[in-house]
Amino acid sequence: GAGVSQSPSNKVTEKGKDVELRCDPISGHTALYWYRQSLGQGLEFLIYFQGNSAPDKSGLPSDRFSAERTGGSVSTLTIQRTQQEDSAVYLCASSLRLGPNEQFFGPGTRLTVL
Amino acid sequence: GNSVTQMEGPVTLSEEAFLTINCTYTATGYPSLFWYVQYPGEGLQLLLKATKADDKGSNKGFEATYRKETTSFHLEKGSVQVSDSAVYFCALNLIQGAQKLVFGQGTRLTINP
Numbered sequence: 001g002a003g004v005s006q007s008p009s010n011k012v013t014e015k016g017k018d019v020e021l022r023c024d025p026i027s028g029h030t031a032l033y034w035y036r037q038s039l040g041q042g043l044e045f046l047i048y049f050q051g052n053s054a055p056d057k058s059g060l061p062s063d064r065f066s067a068e069r070t071g072g073s074v075s076t077l078t079i080q081r082t083q084q085e086d087s088a089v090y091l092c093a094s095s096l097r098l099g100p101n102e103q104f105f106g107p108g109t110r111l112t113v114l
Numbered sequence: 115g116n117s118v119t120q121m122e123g124p125v126t127l128s129e130e131a132f133l134t135i136n137c138t139y140t141a142t143g144y145p146s147l148f149w150y151v152q153y154p155g156e157g158l159q160l161l162l163k164a165t166k167a168d169d170k171g172s173n174k175g176f177e178a179t180y181r182k183e184t185t186s187f188h189l190e191k192g193s194v195q196v197s198d199s200a201v202y203f204c205a206l207n208l209i210q211g212a213q214k215l216v217f218g219q220g221t222r223l224t225i226n227p
Contacts (some may be wrong), residue, residue, distance in 0.1 A: 043205075050213075059214070093158075
């Protein structure tokens, strides 16, 4: 079956612009996660969803970052007023349910802020 | 807090060499432990996992044993191949509390023919 998909695969934007990153999880997976992979910081957790709710937003780096999930499926990560330090690969993962289960990762969106 | 420390890379070996990548963890709860692999140009994928002490995860010739007494989950393979060249990430996930993977910094492995 289809895996986790993300779009766009690459995004180049100018500092100060807003961007939206999309994640389509594996069908039937109730848990969805966003991570960020950057050279200086490695792999960092951003936020997770159980269904449409996000119980833990502690990983979001600033209030410029927000995320939502609708219909228990697609999720959007929005970064407002992008800064150069936001440049990274943004990874989405999904799992059948919360807990110590395998998380299936998408290919990522590479964001470059000029 | 919860953290994972991996052996620093990069690691370069010859084909058929023995591989060990060290991983130790600190956790406030009782974690499950994972090794993820990222092949060149591909996304992260699960290599193996262990959910309780003394469990051994294995896949594709790789093994790792959950050692609670040493808080370790070292990755081993007896005879590496060129196709094993990738970045390897050790990670933990707590059964209770924050539902997230905490990753080590990654170890880049290159296998020469």
